[in-house]
């Protein structure tokens with residue numbers, strides 16, 4: 114009998130328990146089950162309150178939406194936080210709209226910028242950046258990200 118078999122098994126058992134407890138604390142499974150896989154088919158960031166919608170995953174009101182589709186063709190509209198949860202759970206497939214978790218972080222950055230603009234910030238745009246200033250606070254995003262995730266907002270500030 115291999116003398117190291119027992120200690121190894123003990124270690125992996127302990128480690129599995131530890132990982133599960135971290136998972137349960139951080140990732141909460143709601144309406145969209147982690148047993149499915151999801152692909153993002155569109156991301157819409159408007160930051161406009163009248164456009165609010167109820168998240169299909171957590172039932173909370175959301176201003177910014179991601180549409181996801183399961184492999185069986187069911188479609189859901191969820192908020193960016195819930196999209197992040199699905200990504201962390203490892204059940205999001207790569208798609209045109211989502212290559213990595215960085216893409217979700219970028220979408221959240223753009224959402225935060227637009228929220229700041231809607232809150233009375235002054236918007237400036239140049240070749241590289243969209244900058245929003247209000248009082249002493251400044252938020253900045255790459256122009257190409259704003260154009261990618263919030264094309265309507267980008268068009269509006271380009272016309273001004």
Ligand SMILES: [Zn+2]
Nearest residue numbers: 168171192195
């Ligand atoms: Zn949600």
